[in-house]
Amino acid sequence: MKRFYFPERVWLQSAFLLLAAIPATLVAMEFDPRTVNDINIWIKPLKFYISTALHLATLALLVRFLPDRARGGKALAIVAAVSAFAALAEIAIIAAQSARGVASHFNNATQFDAVIYIFMGLGALLIIMPAIVLGVWFLRTPVTDKLTPGLKLGAGLGFTLGFILTLGIAGYMAQQPTGHWVDGTPTDAGGLPLFGWSREGGDLRVPHFFATHLMQALPLVGYAADKMFGSAGAAKRVVWIAAGLGVALTIGLFVQALNGQAFIG
Incomplete structure (x- = not known):
């Protein structure tokens, strides 16, 4: 055992x-x-x-x-x-x-x-x-039978990029006198169902959420890519594309929040 x-x-x-x-x-x-x-x-x-x-x-x-x-x-x-x-x-x-x-x-x-x-x-x-x-x-860590190429890259990028983006966004948010709200009414009432994000103005919790959950998303993408594609090169390309999209989405949502725009109005 x-x-x-x-x-x-x-x-x-x-x-x-x-x-x-x-x-x-x-x-x-x-x-x-x-x-x-x-x-x-x-x-x-x-x-x-x-x-x-x-x-x-x-x-x-x-x-x-x-x-x-x-x-x-x-x-x-x-x-x-x-x-x-x-x-x-x-x-x-x-x-x-x-x-x-x-x-x-x-x-x-x-x-x-x-x-x-x-x-x-x-x-x-x-x-x-x-x-x-x-x-x-x-x-x-080298690729092994257990640690396949897509999973290895997905976990490595997911944890690393997720940490960097989460640290940056959370650090910025913590310094704001109005908290996570940007414009709009500083209330959590009437927020997006389940998440509670503001629907009237910008909400820095949105990019924070996407940054943090890169840590789960990219390893899943890597694991799935290993199962779907026969070659290590193809699996890694999928992970790199997903990582680029995830970072771009997170940064885009951060800019959206800074401009006082709701994720979903």
Whole structure:
């Protein structure tokens, strides 16, 4: 039986812990009518439970395609432990702020809230840190029977480009006095169903979403390309095209948001 290495175990278990909090949050939404930015205070924690769990599960799944010496090494174990702890702490802070009835993001109303927001920024950086580590590792790892050419390139580019774009967009968004809104009414009420993005003006959460989910999209494209095409060259070309389109789309949506235009009006 193959050994279940520490990085994938800690990421997967952390993802399950976040998903386990969803039922209690749904109950809280039902009985707690308080709002922040004109929507129920428990909606934000719920979104972060799902998105962070997906990110951690992606790390856990894809790290299994790396060689055993990388998966079992001390360096990756430290990266996994730090990022998993940061993820759980970040979500705990978001939930605690919601329980207080205040915003967790873009909240400088008091010195306490401002300090909390700074710590959340550091936590967010630690959560996505494994992406750049794994991205470089995938790009440098030779192709094997398990790590096929399209998957190798898709994971390498997905993690690397996703990290760079997410860091840039999130960093810019965090510095804005109006938060993620650009023009329009600063409210989450009446936002795009499921996502909550503004339909009246620009919303920086849109490019942030597409940047982050390159980490899932490009590995899937690479895996599918390996299955569909017989040659490594064809699979890699598909991944490069998908990566170019993904980056162009993300940058285009960032420019759209900066111009105060809604993703979907």
